[in-house]
Amino acid sequence: MSGATATVKVETPLRRFIAGFCESKVAIGALVVFLIILAAALLAPWIAPQNPYDLAELDIMDGRMEPGTVGGAGFTYWLGTDDQGRDMLSGILYGLRISLAVGAGSAFLAGLLGASLGLLAAYAGGKTDTLLMRLVDLQLSFPAILSALMILAALGKGVLNVVIALIIVEWAYYARTVRGSALVERRRDYIEAAQGLGLPTHRILFRHLLPNCLPPLIVIGTIQVARAIALEATLSFLGLGVPITEPSLGLLIANGYEYMLSGKYWISFYPGIALLITIVSINLVGDQLRDVLNPRLQK
């Protein structure tokens, strides 16, 4: 051990992680693309040419215009307009906000719920563990789209209901993952030490056990955000997701369906491209995270 390694060592985990992530140019590209999309969604009210929900700004005379036409208000509709004269670019930017918010929000809440239950199952063991894992098995044996369909059929439309459906569909993935790593971690000495110190259970669970189960949780979380966004879009396309007042990308695509047959492709095409780029970039980042954070692949 020389002095040089000692100084580097201070930041080792984070640095090693960043260096590992940067090994793949594709992943860096995907991360950059995703950050641009995120920024575009967050800044939508400031960068969108018009507010697509403000009916006063819409001109019905500009309806179904091809991409690149100059509208009555004097600015160019780069991605065309929909049947009500709504600028598609603005519609997509605002739609991204809803898609990302629903996707990330439900993935985060499902992660919170799933991780807590997974920790509990691993820590408590016995009957609690068996019961929770049976539930996970049951949940995972049904395809996500079907469970979501059942839940939304019962709850009805609405952003909140979609989020609830996505949480119920997704929590099991987190629970299983966290339980897996928590089972390994709880046998380690530091947990025994914490128990010996007489720390309360919730403190052991969330301050000691959870941080050590984070890497696989992050990987699953990333992939699940992409899945949630895709599932929300699908549900909205089927008419069971978000209401017409809060159009996500899926609903924008559904709106263009009837105009597709008359050759007006842009109403469905561009929101789909936005959706595709978002999902692919998140998946690529997730793929690289999995390679970097997987202890089996670490040299």
Added chain:
Amino acid sequence: MTVFLLRRLFQASGVVLVMTVLVFLGVFAVGDPVEILISPEADQAERERAIQALGLDLPLWQQYLVFLGKALQGDLGRSFVFNEPALTLIFQRMPATLELAFGATFLALIIGVPLGLYAGLKPNAMPARAIMAGSILGFSLPTFWVGLMLIMVFAVQLGWLPSTGRGETVTILGMRWSFLTWDGLLHMAMPMFSLSLSRIGLAIRLTRSGVRENMVMDYVKFARAKGLSPQRVVFVHVFRNILIPVVTVMGLELGSTIAFSVVTESVFAWPGMGKLIIDSINVLDRPVIVAYLMMIVLMFITINLLVDLSYSVLDPRVRLESRE
């Protein structure tokens, strides 16, 4: 093995029972069918007669018991909309969904396996990398959007394929099938392909990892040392070993393919079970929703049972463990 089977069957019926409660409660929470079915002009007496005829005046638990008793006799109620037994409706639409799901799985195998084989044999070649990138795309592409784009290109712009419906059908065993006529096949082409996209990605990944695992195994070295041609080693020895798990997984994925056909059927107006359930949810046709969900639950529980059994049959290690 018998004990194992019995225990699993017992568990499975428990799950079915739990699901009937969940489905019943869930569907009960969906709106009030009276509002939709009875015309607003109906007077109070007519309303009450209709409510009684539909059995909606009983307390919830009684309605559930009536439902359960009838369900055991294969009666899941009559559709409010079609005025036909819900189960009959489901069975009528089932062939359309099944041929779509089987077709998509078949397509995924004949496209995905050769691509995965290539990607596994030459992992660093440029085409192999392109195939793997393509498989990520296969997972990421939103099915419904792909469907729309296919319609736009092949139906609207090129006019090669019909955009909706099943086309001509042939009746065999009292069921109508599209895949036996040319017109029906043309109608099937686009829905089948869009449904198979994510399965193709799956088949590619499974085959590739299978090839990579098998190529370093001793039997391959031995076959080579024996002087067999590389083609023979790959296409006879390795291929046989990877095909079993690939076909098994793809078969087991059939359930989720059927579930996903809900989306494809809606895009292409394919008159299968999936289209039926979406339409029924939109008009709150409770008996059909319940019947569909119960059929799907049964189907999935059967598939999961088969998964457990096939693992113990296929993998000798699992079999040995259970014998000890």
